[in-house]
Amino acid sequence: LRDPNPYEPGIYMPLTRNDIQYYNPVKIILGHIHKKINLGKVYYPGSPCGLDINETGKRSFLIVNTDTLEVVEKVIDT
Structure with missing residues (x-):
């Protein structure tokens, strides 16, 4: 962990590929990136x-x- 950015309150907690492989979660839903991936x-x-x-x-x-952990995408026109 690192100290928070003074312009973005919170704690920086990156999720690495190794974390995903080690913990093997069923689904991972992340934010911040504006483009859908x-x-x-x-x-x-x-x-x-x-x-x-x-x-x-x-x-x-x-x-x-x-x-059920089913993920459904809803598309909207902006």
Whole structure:
């Protein structure tokens, strides 16, 4: 862990490939990256609305069924 960035409150806790291999979670849903990425069990849902003038077009969000762990993507036009 490192000290928080004074401009972003919180604690920096990177998740490495080794962490994923060691802990072997069923699903990993992460944030912060605005662009949608699906890497098998690792999901970056992206931002459901554009946060920059260049972030236009279709966006999405994820719905996770906590009983079955099914992940469903909902696409919206922004």
